[in-house]
Amino acid sequence: MKKRPNLINFFYLVGSGLIIQFSGSIYRIWLARKVGPESLGILQMVYPVYRLLSGLAALGLPSALTKWVSEYLVVKDYGKIIAIRKWASKVVLISSLITGGLLITFTPCLSNHVFTDPRVRDALFVISLAIPFSALSAIYRGYFQGFSNTAPTAVSELTEQFSEIGTTFLLVGVMAPLLPFSTYAFPLAGLTVGEIVCLISLVLFLKHHTILPGPDMETTVPKPEIIRYSWPLLFNQIITSVSLASEGVLIPFMLIYAGYSTPESTRLFGQLTGMAEPVAYFPLILMGPLASVLSPQISSAYKTGSLDTIKRKIGIFYLGGSLLCLIGYFTILLSAAPLARFLYGEAVAVPIRLIKILVLGLPFTGISILNVTFLAAVGATPKILYLSLWVAGLKTFLIYILTPLFGIYGSAWAINIVQIFIAMASLAELRPYLPKSRATALPKLKPRRRFQAEYL
Known part of the structure; x- marks a missing residue:
């Protein structure tokens, strides 16, 4: 070992x-x-x-x-x-x-x-x-x-x-x-x-x-360089924290607007964030360690201009992360009902449908964790900040539109759409930094007449 x-x-x-x-x-x-x-x-x-x-x-x-x-x-x-x-x-x-x-x-x-x-x-x-x-x-x-x-x-x-x-x-x-x-x-x-x-x-x-x-x-x-690197991360953390905290205000408010009572909206919000999300996203506990191990290696390789040398290692990390999320996705999707009843008991209203909706975003969330880690490791922190601003605005808009139409399930779909957006957008921002595959030069063909003269 x-x-x-x-x-x-x-x-x-x-x-x-x-x-x-x-x-x-x-x-x-x-x-x-x-x-x-x-x-x-x-x-x-x-x-x-x-x-x-x-x-x-x-x-x-x-x-x-x-x-x-x-x-x-x-x-x-x-x-x-x-x-x-x-x-x-x-x-x-x-x-x-x-x-x-x-x-x-x-x-x-x-x-x-x-x-x-x-x-x-x-x-x-x-x-x-x-x-x-x-x-x-x-x-x-x-x-x-x-x-x-x-x-x-x-x-x-x-x-x-x-x-x-x-x-x-x-x-x-x-x-x-x-x-x-x-x-x-x-x-x-x-x-x-x-x-x-x-x-x-x-x-x-x-x-x-x-x-x-x-x-x-x-x-x-190098204080100026460190400050230029860290301030987008700071604002990203602030935006993310404020966005998460605002869910506790916005989702219950929109549920009340849709006709639910205050106790009902509080109960539904608790089912979404306190019961369904922990089950649906539990496999992400493995993605944090993967990202922590990968980050310093990408930073040092990018600094020395040798990302090509760890291209295979990066691929293994992404493949491992994808497999972990897919295994977790199918496991939770197929066993949502017995798993939720085992954790919360029969006496509690078990949000099985919410778990099945939220787990659809699990693979995208796992990949976005690795993508954002890669961007931070190569110093592209302004891109992370821009993504966070887009995510905060998109999530607020989707919750505002979907929750009155579909209730708490609309909020769950809003979260899913945001997770898919983060994965796709972060991958698009990441592509310029990925190690390029070297093209293999094909052997040149000899002229036909010369070939015939040599071999006939």
Whole structure:
């Protein structure tokens, strides 16, 4: 296995991902029974804000760090690797502290005038403490991925998950009667502890990952180039996060416009995003590790102008990703009913038809993940930003048109159409960067008379 580092990295991420998914599913079921639907509703309001602000605080630098570290590693420019890591860490530390401070400052205004439930105030205060730890963890993960070393990412994700679950279990199950806080604040406190433990795990890996620059090595950081690369990724993340968060407002609103009551629209939205999507897109857990392993190799090969040398490897990654998605597609499509009943039980309205609709977009979603990873690795981040803008506008338009006509199934088809568009559009943007197949020169035919003179 030591001769196959890509396979080792893939299994690191897949193994940790499966453990996290399994433990997370059990955790969510237990949490729903313990804190109730109202507390879960508050958590769902706050969590997209947390992810949005954490990504904003990271400034798009984790992906930039992966790209530049892998490129400097090829030419053994260790001085710049150390310099860029220190610079990115300082910048993100400052930006995350500012972001958390602004959230604390504007929390009273947000809870009273933006959110429909003012009880989100305490929850927003709690997540503001987690933002610096989350942003710095993203920086160190990007740094290690530049070395094609996925073990720190896998281990830190596991420590984060189990610390969050353990802390929440202790607070909700044991200490809740003793503490003067609402139950919805305890899972967010667990999330904060998980982010702290995650960062500690990565720092421990960093201490055992020492590289020493030579005495004459340059340590300047190409800040303008990094900023030009990272700002489209930052805006892409903002657009994506806002788009996902807006679904929780737009889809229920359009269902109410179509004639559904408020409780019915909330229930249907929960079936779509909380029950059908996790089942239909579960195989995508394997696409993230594939993309993480592929990204630094493409970056280093593109930097040295040697993409042709890894053309076969790129093809294998795409073939493997396509096969994984197709196997997942047919498995879920053919077993949607028993699978959904096994997961959610007979007492819950099982969205079997929604699962069968959403799974149609699974292969396209998997390929688009690899396409966007390829574009980021070669530095085409403005193209990713343009795609995100198109996707946000197209999804909003389709949900606005299809949901009143076909109900929640119209929303599902809108999501499918968007996934197909992303796959096709990203592939079109990717084509100029793909290694060109070299034409094989055919042997020239000799003139007929000369041929006859030689062989007759």
